[in-house]
Each structure stands twice: as C-alpha cells, then as structure tokens.
Ligand SMILES: [Zn+2]
C-alpha cells in the first residue's frame with residue numbers, strides 16, 4: 308500500500324522544493340492518477356519566478372499523463388483502474404456561455420473561487436486544492452476535469468506531448484489552415500515544431516519554419532516543414548516572399564515575442580491569417596503601423612490560447628504515427644532532479660527540445 312506521494316512545490320516565487328506528502332484518496336467524482344510522465348514547459352519556469360500571478364504555494368505541471376490508480380465514489384467517466392489517460396489542464400465549469408460554445412479556455416468562472424475554470428499546475432494554489440499539479444507521483448483529477456484515454460499504440464514518450472500538441476492543433480484550427488495552403492511558423496520550440504506537424508496534417512502544401520537554432524530547423528523537416536529560414540538577418544520578408552510569392556496564407560507566431568508578432572504581420576499575404584500562439588509576458592507592447600499592416604490588408608488576427616478542443620485531434624495525430632514524436636523528448640529526469648532539469652533548460656543545453664520528469668515508481 309502506498310503511503311506517501313512525491314511532489315514538487317513552488318512554495319513562493321523563486322523557490323523549488325521536492326517533498327513527500329500523504330497519498331490522497333479521491334473524493335466524489337474524482338480520480339487518482341499515478342503520474343508516469345510530466346513535461347516541462349517554459350511556462351513552468353515563468354511560474355516559478357512569479358511572472359504569472361501569485362499562485363503560491365503551487366504544485367506545477369500541466370503536461371502530464373498517468374494511469375488510473377483509484378476511482379472515487381460516484382465516478383461517471385467509466386474509466387478502469389490501470390488505464391492510461393491524459394488530463395486536460397483546463398478545468399472548465401461547462402455551464403458558462405464561453406464553456407457552452409466550446410471555448411472553455413475562456414471559462415468565465417471566478418478565478419478567486421477554487422474549482423472550475425482553473426488550470427491544473429498553473430493557477431490553483433496547493434492550499435486551496437491540494438494535489439492539483441502534475442509534477443508529482445500522484446494527482447487528484449477534479450470532478451470537472453476532462454480526461455482522455457490514451458490509445459495503447461501510443462508510446463508514453465509521444466503521449467507526454469499531448470498537451471503541447473493540443474495547443475498546436477488549436478493554433479492550426481484557429482488559423483483555419485486548409486488543404487494546399489502555405490503556412491509560416493515562427494519559433495520552432497516544441498509547440499512550433501508540433502504546429503508544423505499539425506499544419507502538415509491539416510494538408511498545408513508549404514510549411515516554412517523560421518528560427519535561429521539550426522538543430523531545430525533541421526529537426527522541423529521530420530515534422531512536415533518544407534523550408535527553413537534562420538530569420539535573424541535583414542532579409543526574412545524577402546526570403547519568405549521568394550518561397551511564397553505575396554506572403555503566406557497563414558502565419559503562426561509561437562516564439563512569444565512582440566518582434567515575432569510584428570514579423571508575422573509582414574510575412575502574411577493580403578487577406579491572410581495570423582495566429583498568435585506564443586505568450587510574450589506582461590512587459591512588452593506590440594506596436595505596429597496598423598493601417599499599413601492590418602487594416603488595408605484585411606489581416607485576420609487570431610490569438611490562440613491554451614488547448615481547448617485540441618486533445619482529440621492531438622491524440623489522433625499521435626496515434627497516426629505520422630511524425631517521429633518521441634524524438635522531441637530529448638531529456639528525461641527523475642522528478643526529484645527537477646532543479647537540474649530547469650538548469651539545463653535555462654542554460655539552453657544543446658540538443659534539448661523537450662525535458663520530461665518521471666516520478667519514481669513506488670509500491
Ligand atoms: Zn505548457
């Protein structure tokens with residue numbers, strides 16, 4: 308019988324602890340998950356540093372998969388013990404207007420009350436709802452959480468990418484990418500590379516990836532990119548127009564900088580669509596000649612926030628085996644080595660694409 312669970316905690320901004328806590332039992336409608344993998348997202352480092360509100364004390368981790376370990380009373384999901392599942396980070400109320408129209412990433416529930424409308428591992432303090440973050444050996448899946456079975460054929464090192472792939476699928480869907488269209492993706496981080504795969508799967512005829520790291524540009528080829536550009540020189544706009552005369556049908560910005568957002572507007576064709584999928588943080592402000600870049604060119608500017616509606620296509624794409632997803636998981640660490648994993652990410656360790664934490668198996 309398991310007695311304790313292992314958890315990473317951000318007690319306050321700038322601090323990381325690993326601790327043992329009593330293993331919980333699920334309440335009505337809840338499940339207990341034994342977490343098998345948790346991906347590290349750049350957002351987690353911003354959370355640690357207090358850049359995203361004040362959710363402390365926080366158990367981070369919003370990209371996790373696991374196995375059903377215990378089913379609480381009154382469960383209606385029909386999942387069996389031992390089933391592998393992915394849980395969406397968004398815990399929507401399913402009752403507000405935004406939830407009812409499917410945009411549950413915009414759930415209007417008051418964030419000051421714990422429970423619905425919140426994001427696991429991001430904005431639910433541990434003293435409000437314990438066991439609600441994925442950097443842990445165990446997590447309690449809230450009654451309102453959305454749970455997906457992971458097909459047995461999907462490798463766990465691919466399945467752990469389901470949340471960032473769901474973000475990518477939402478971005479491509481927001482951009483209404485159609486068969487035969489051209490797509491430029493700025494920022495080939497994990498989400499950008501997965502956007503290339505999702506755009507390619509949506510039928511894009513040309514997928515141009517723009518990014519400064521040569522290894523990532525090369526890797527993007529196996530995720531559907533048809534051309535790669537460095538983007539740091541003066542000539543990016545003319546280089547893109549040389550490949551795609553008139554500009555791209557769709558540009559997806561996943562670098563998370565206002566400079567890249569401005570560049571995206573210069574790379575899209577007249578009447579095209581620009582998807583803003585990268586978070587820029589609280590500081591910088593986008594300044595553009597709006598008549599010249601937006602109004603007179605009738606650009607559709609489409610922010611894409613989190614993963615709503617993205618898990619279903621993401622799981623289908625993972626199961627298709629069409630792209631070498633496991634090659635993105637380049638670094639795997641025991642959960643207790645979270646500080647070393649963070650340091651490797653911050654030092655921009657060569658070859659690191661996606662770092663994943665694996666809790667120690669306990670019985
Ligand atoms: Zn993330």
Ligand SMILES: [Zn+2]
Pocket residue numbers: 399400401402403404405406407411413414415416424
């Ligand atoms: Zn809602």
